[in-house]
Amino acid sequence: MSLHELNTFAGVTATPDVATQGFVFNHTMLRVKDITASLDFYTRVLGFSLVEKRDFPEAEFSLYFLALVDKGQIPTDDAARNQWMKSIPGILELTHNHGTENDTAFTYHNGNTDPRGFGHICLSVPDVHVACERFESLGVPFQKRLADGRMNNLAFIKDPDGYWVEIIQPTPL
Template identity: 70%
Template sequence: MSHPIAALANVPGVAARDAATTGFVFNHTMLRIKDPRASLDFYTRVLGFSLVRHNDFPEAEFSLYFLAIVDPADIPGDESERKAWVAGLQGVLELTHNHGTEAQDGAVYHDGNSEPRGFGHICLSVPDVRAACERFEALGVPFQKRLTDGRMKDIAFIKDPDGYWVEIIQPTPL
């Protein structure tokens, strides 16, 4: 019997992994944010990320915040060590703040989920999706889709302060 993943080799456009890509790591996704205080609070307090690196570029008027779900005790104290460590992580979220946007009225960035559609969402896997959703509800986090909405009763979508969707799943069946 062949391995179930072998069937994916027959999907059009899927090539075998080139040996030259050994060691490649999907490191991060970048989202532009309007207000770093609101976004950092959401991603750290609400979703459990740790701020692993921060860079300000005053001459270019922007700041970068790198977040990951890691034990804060594992974050290297030395800046050069931390930079290399962060570059080797998987699943890092880079938040980019263009200075001054926090003072603008209304939405500043397109969330990708209204016309024209593009970017869709990021996803967080949690041990218990029901408990996580109850906590988000208690914290006043806006939902795009609750577990009870639609046909897919095992996933939820919440919104971050900029309206980006965050899918919430659990690794085991409900």
């Protein structure tokens, strides 16, 4: 589909209003059961850096903000880091409700079973084959391997809560 067709798709104008210039898609929030397992997955397995942590003891939850950035890019001053974090795209906010990790029966709906809703987040990697081999060696569960189905250029892995993470690469395989 051409850019012109995209901009007039379904008879509507898809051209952003000038008033939206400067808007940034900043973050997506996922609720997680076990923050230790989730931080390990998103930092060690997927390469995110923990940028900010906010605790709300009276409400019994904490927020963890992660980004795919070099740690050297993260401002050390709290106010500067907060402003920087709110201005960049692609932040992942993990919300942990205290105590859920101790309840063996507790789970979050991953959005991919009925009733369907939320689907997945996506990471672009330099080499999808190398990334998937690494995920396999780390014991990361797959929802869809590269060889599964007709779409052999992408994979889906699962985080500790069963949320799907699509893995793609920007260049053709």
